[in-house]
Amino acid sequence: MEKSHSKITTSKKISFSDKRRYIKYFWVSFIVAVITVPFLFLLASWGVLGEMPTFEDLENPRNDLASQIISSDGVQLGTIFKPNENRTPIKYDDLPKHLVDALIATEDVRFYGHSGVDPRGTFRAFASLGSKGGASTITQQLARLLFIGLRSKKLDKYTQKIREWVIAARLERQYTKNEIIVMYLNKYDFARQAIGIGSASRIYFNKELKNLKIEESAVLIGMLKSATIYNPKTRLENAIDRRNIVLSQMAKYGYLTNKEKDSLQQLSIELDYRPEGYAEGTATYFRREVKQFVEDWIKHNPIGENENGELEYHNIYEDGLKIYVTVNSRMQKYAELAVKEHMTNLQKEFDKQEKTNNTTPFRGISNEQKDKIVNKAIRNSARRKIMKDNGKSEDEILTSFNIPTKMSIFSWEGVIDTIMTPRDSILYYKRFLHTGLMSMNPQTGEVKAWVGGINNKYFKYDHVNQGTRQVGSTFKPFVYATAVDQLKYSPCYKIPRAKITIPVGKHGVSGQDWTPTNTDGNYIGSVTLKNGLAKSINTVSARLMDRIGPETVINLTRKLGIQSEINAVASIALGTENIKLSEMVGAYSAFANEGIYIKPFIVSHIKDKNGTLLYDNFPERKDVISKESAYITLNLMEGVTETGSGRSLRTDASNQYLYKNVITGHPYKFDNPIAGKTGTTQNNSDGWFMGIVPNLCTGVWVGGDSRSIHFESITYGSGASMALPIWALYMKKCYQDRSLQVSKSEFVKPVNLSVQLDCEIYETRDKVQDEFQF
Secondary structure, eight states: OHHHHHHHHHHHHHHHHHHHHHHHHHHHHHHHHHHHHHHHHHHHHHTTTSOOOOHHHHHSOOOOBOEEEEOTTSOEEEEEOOTTOOOOOOOGGGSOHHHHHHHHHHHOTTGGGSSSSOHHHHHHHHHTTTTTOOOOOHHHHHHIIIIIOSOOOTTHHHHHHHHHHHHHHHHHHHSOHHHHHHHHHHHSBOSTTOBSHHHHHHHHHSOOGGGOOHHHHHHHHHTTTOTTTTOTTTOHHHHHHHHHHHHHHHHHTTSSOHHHHHHHHTSOOOOOOOOOSTTSSSSHHHHHHHHHHHHHHHHTOOOEEOTTSOEEOOOTTTBOOEEEESOOHHHHHHHHHHHHHHHHHHHHHHHHHHTTOTTTTOOSSOHHHHHHHHHHHHHTOHHHHHHHHTTOOHHHHHHHTTSOEEEEEOOTTOOEEEEEOHHHHHHHHHTOOEEEEEEEOTTTOBEEEEEOSSOTTTOOOOTTTTOOEEOGGGGHHHHHHHHHHHHOOOTTOEEEOSOOOBOTTSTTOOSSOBOOOOTTOOOOSEEEHHHHHHTTOHHHHHHHHHHHOHHHHHHHHHHTTOOSOOOOSGGGGGTOSEEOHHHHHHHHHHHHTTTEEEOOBSEEEEEOTTOOEEEEOOOOEEEOSOHHHHHHHHHHHHHHHHTSTTGGGTSOOOSSHHHHHTSTTOOOOOOSOOEEEEEEOGGGOEEEEEEEETTEEEEEEEEOSSTTOSOSSHHHHSHHHHTHHHHHHHHHHHHHOGGGOOOOSOOOOOTTOOSOOOTTSOOOHHHHHHHTTO
């Protein structure tokens, strides 16, 4: 007992003797802390611990805003942005309440009660040495995103934390709580080009913020912990787990009931992923054209001068411009679907027929010529340029094109991972048929749909406006329209089928006399103008050209907006010239607009991020031909879809292989007035269809990358087989969407029309006799 008592006495003596020392240490530590912490904050504010933002930086933090491309029906088609800066402006009112609730519950539950730093959270973090979280408030996280960057290591992380505190306190004095929330959510990188909450909502769920569901908001808020680890596109299970944690936090702090939480946690994540990279998403070729237009507009419209007297301009990547375009998002979708449906089908048939072609995918050339085409493609390839820039010799480069390599290639069934030589990949891509589609309102000039090719990621060339192709018989309506306008011919006016020879020296003919032939070999009797265009009879077009001359026709095409070079030779009557698809659609539209040409346009107006109008389009228009001549030309083209090469638009299904397997979607069974014209060039290299209804003109081109890539038979390679089905599929979808109000009415008929359109009762005997004298 004595021994035990002795120990207790000794312990008490030690505790008593150290008491004053402990108290001394406490007060010394407290005084040091009281002095040091403010001193550290002072050092941080002076920038000693690292660069600090200025007052101007805090007043206007750097936040590049992508320019938005907004369709005529109010849908964002895409954005124009710097790499990793696809950010669109948002306001607090744009945020659904449940998204803000999820943010507060998960990231900073005392957000509305602190001034940038959460004392309770900070003390907890220190006490647990960070094991229970780092206690970074939303304001601190914003400070890090705006001015500090990624978390540092070792000693720097402590000085960084102090800088965060100082900046957070300053931000709290500068901005309201709601403004801080908006700034934070719009600064965060949600990965996959989704910078900011607005872009993330569109890219992952194809929704505007206001339309997000609670569980969708929880997914996005969950990504704030790590947009890579909890990404719903690439790590779905992680994203579900993190979303459920967010929902649990919302229930814990009273934003959801437990019943609501349990129900929402059982749901799967329903993504509607819509990437917004320049080569991805919808209207990719069109968006590139819009970007070029706006850049040109900016270049010619300075906004003032800076203090050095230098001109200043808007910045398409930083200023958050709102670019309102003419394209309708649904019509664009229908056009892209129509292209995919038919081109998938057509490509299968083309590949099938190419199996017996020794020079596939080329026809009518030798193997030596084939090698020349491939070698030219090698010289122009990005692969060769990169290797050359890296100092590789020409022999090394050429050798590399014959070495099997892993690559991902395009197919209509999806991307294929494979191994092939780069040389073989060139031949692989050469075999694809391409297309272009443009659709516009003839009365307003607004382009409503624009498909420049089959896939912008793999095929950059825009077949709407970037290049020209031979137009074939789609040029003939210009010849007929000139004859109608100049010579006052009616649709019932008769022309002989007989051969005609235009001698050297006349109408630009050189080398030898020009004697065109008819596809059907028929040169007997006469036909009306309407039948001549419907059957696309070459000798009729040539005879008309002989009477009016190529210069007169070219003059008309210039007035109709065609700027592509057209030679003043008689053969243009058969469509030997190369013209842009965009120009053809603009020119044809004038016939549906009572002879008035309106230049097609794609941007209606531009506003800045605050809604101030910067640009407003005023369509260019001019009278070209009379209302009567325009109407008669339409009447002539109606014959094409009634009895001519476009009659498949109206006929029932056929048992022929062609209609079952190639004319995609047939039968179409249109019963409304349609003016149109097919076009097929020599060797079936180009297939065209131009189709008009009263308030919509649409042109389609289909062909190979080279004129030597084509179907062997006109049965498959005609405009009626290659291009017309895309037009038909597109129009059927547009008509099914009644909200678009695409017309099925008759074309506007001029008052007091001076010619007879019913050829059965029109007397032409005298004129026929005169005609035979030519």
